[in-house]
Amino acid sequence: MSKAPLHAVILAGGRGTRFWPRSRKKTPKQLLPFHGSISLLQETVVRLSPLIPPERIWILTNDILAPAIRRQLPTVPRHQVIAEPVQRNTAPAIALAARLILQQDPSAVMGVFPSDHLIAKPKHFLQVLSRAVRAAQDDGLVVLGLEPRWAETGFGYIEFPSGTKLGSAVAVPVKRFREKPDKATATRFIKAGRFFWNSGMFVWKAEVIDAAIKALLPKTAAALSTLPSSRSRAFRAKLRSAYPQCDNVSIDYGVLEHAANIVGLPCKDFGWNDIGSWQAAYELGTKNLAGNVAHSPIEALDATGNYVDAAGKFVALVGVHDLVVVDTPDALLICPRSEAQKVSALVKALELAGWDSLL
Numbered sequence: 001m002s003k004a005p006l007h008a009v010i011l012a013g014g015r016g017t018r019f020w021p022r023s024r025k026k027t028p029k030q031l032l033p034f035h036g037s038i039s040l041l042q043e044t045v046v047r048l049s050p051l052i053p054p055e056r057i058w059i060l061t062n063d064i065l066a067p068a069i070r071r072q073l074p075t076v077p078r079h080q081v082i083a084e085p086v087q088r089n090t091a092p093a094i095a096l097a098a099r100l101i102l103q104q105d106p107s108a109v110m111g112v113f114p115s116d117h118l119i120a121k122p123k124h125f126l127q128v129l130s131r132a133v134r135a136a137q138d139d140g141l142v143v144l145g146l147e148p149r150w151a152e153t154g155f156g157y158i159e160f161p162s163g164t165k166l167g168s169a170v171a172v173p174v175k176r177f178r179e180k181p182d183k184a185t186a187t188r189f190i191k192a193g194r195f196f197w198n199s200g201m202f203v204w205k206a207e208v209i210d211a212a213i214k215a216l217l218p219k220t221a222a223a224l225s226t227l228p229s230s231r232s233r234a235f236r237a238k239l240r241s242a243y244p245q246c247d248n249v250s251i252d253y254g255v256l257e258h259a260a261n262i263v264g265l266p267c268k269d270f271g272w273n274d275i276g277s278w279q280a281a282y283e284l285g286t287k288n289l290a291g292n293v294a295h296s297p298i299e300a301l302d303a304t305g306n307y308v309d310a311a312g313k314f315v316a317l318v319g320v321h322d323l324v325v326v327d328t329p330d331a332l333l334i335c336p337r338s339e340a341q342k343v344s345a346l347v348k349a350l351e352l353a354g355w356d357s358l359l
Contacts, residue, residue: 003244004107004205005108005109006052006059006107006110007052007056007111008048008052008056008058008113009094010045010114010179011090011112011114012041012069012115013059013060013062013087013093014030014114014115014116015029016030016032017343018341019032019281020344020347021328021330021331021332021358022309027297029275031068031069031072032284034118034281035282036267040064040115040117040118041072041073041115041116041351042073045073045076046282047126048111051126051340054126055077056078056155057076057083057278058100059081059082059115060084060302062083063085064204065083066081068300078271079231080230082100082239083267085240085244086244088243088244088246089249089250089302090245090251091213091246091247091251091254092220092248093255094209094251095221096224096227098248099211100227100229101206102206103229104327105206105318106206107205108205108206109133109137109206109280110203110204110206111132111201111276111297112203115275116274116275118273118275119270120271120272120273121271122269123151124268124271128144132144132171133230135203135263136205136208137205139205140262140263141202141255141261142171142202142265143174143201143202143256143265144202144203145160145196145197145264145265146196146197146267146270148197150190151183151187152185152186152197154180155179155197156177156180156196156198156252157186157189157196158178158197158264159174159176160175160194160196160296161176161339162194163194165266166316167266167268171264171265172263172265173262173272175261176257177252177256180272186291192309195262198272199267202256208261209255212255215256217249219246220245223243226238227239227242234293237355278340278343279324279337281307287306290303291304291305291306292306292307292308293306294306294308294315295314296310296311297311297314298316300316300317300318301316301317301319303319303321304321305322306320306322307323307326308325309327310326310327311329313325313327315327322337323337324336331358
């Protein structure tokens with residue numbers, strides 16, 4: 001691996017609305033444990049720790065979550081938990097992180113990672129990450145494309161050239177990015193063999209992504225150009241003034257779909273799961289003989305394929321199948337597992353109805 005120091009930029013500002021009522025504004029998905037005793041954010045940091053120590057970890061979040069994140073990650077320097085004053089999508093967050101990292105180390109390589117995904121094969125993942133760091137030395141913007149396990153319509157895809165070898169140790173040019181497809185298109189992607197899931201994980205030199213943002217998002221670059229170090233007492237006030245001037249755009253739309261130096265690693269499956277809904281949580285859970293997943297004591301009579309999380313409350317299931325049942329002190333969710341993606345729409349309806357206390 002290159003001697004250039006590798007920094008991690010972990011994006012942790014999302015709300016995780018599809019996991020309501022467990023996930024709320026103050027306790028979103030990334031701060032909750034889904035697979036073990038520590039939160040998804042803590043798992044992300046632990047997973048990266050063999051390559052990246054806490055002093056080279058940067059967390060991009062918001063004012064509401066920053067205190068909780070600092071409590072969960074006490075070894076990460078406090079000034080490297082950056083609270084964005086307004087929501088501006090992933091491109092400004094990455095631009096901000098790049099500038100702060102460059103101030104600290106102009107030779108740095110930075111990896112960008114979601115805070116709320118699971119990876120079941122961390123050793124394999126770290127091998128891929130090491131290859132991505134080497135690829136970034138050639139000044140490419142490296143994206144990780146994941147071997148698709150089914151015809152998923154909820155993910156974007158990366159199209160590689162025909163003949164691209166799965167698991168290649170060498171990054172290859174990305175042909176183009178494809179939007180979330182319908183089922184027929186996703187099925188066609190899988191059959192073609194050159195389309196990979198867009199993982200939302202990227203590796204590049206900080207100076208290379210900074211140059212790309214200057215070229216493609218000059219408004220954002222100009223807004224952030226005068227920011228002092230995150231250690232500076234003036235940083236928070238300067239950020240509050242500058243950040244609202246940034247473009248509200250994702251790194252995919254704002255930079256990656258337009259830059260010329262995009263390359264990718266077509267990765268074999270390393271157990272990645274974005275845990276995008278209660279349905280995904282069910283798939284990850286330990287199932288009993290009736291196919292029920294329970295985080296609470298249950299008794300099931302002619303009831304199969306259900307997901308139950310009732311905070312320790314006893315739950316009796318009679319004649320019901322393939323349901324999600326999630327109980328919290330102030331709210332109860334019941335829905336078919338097949339409709340779990342609609343929970344985010346439910347949260348929007350609660351917002352419109354003025355149920356602020358439930359958000």
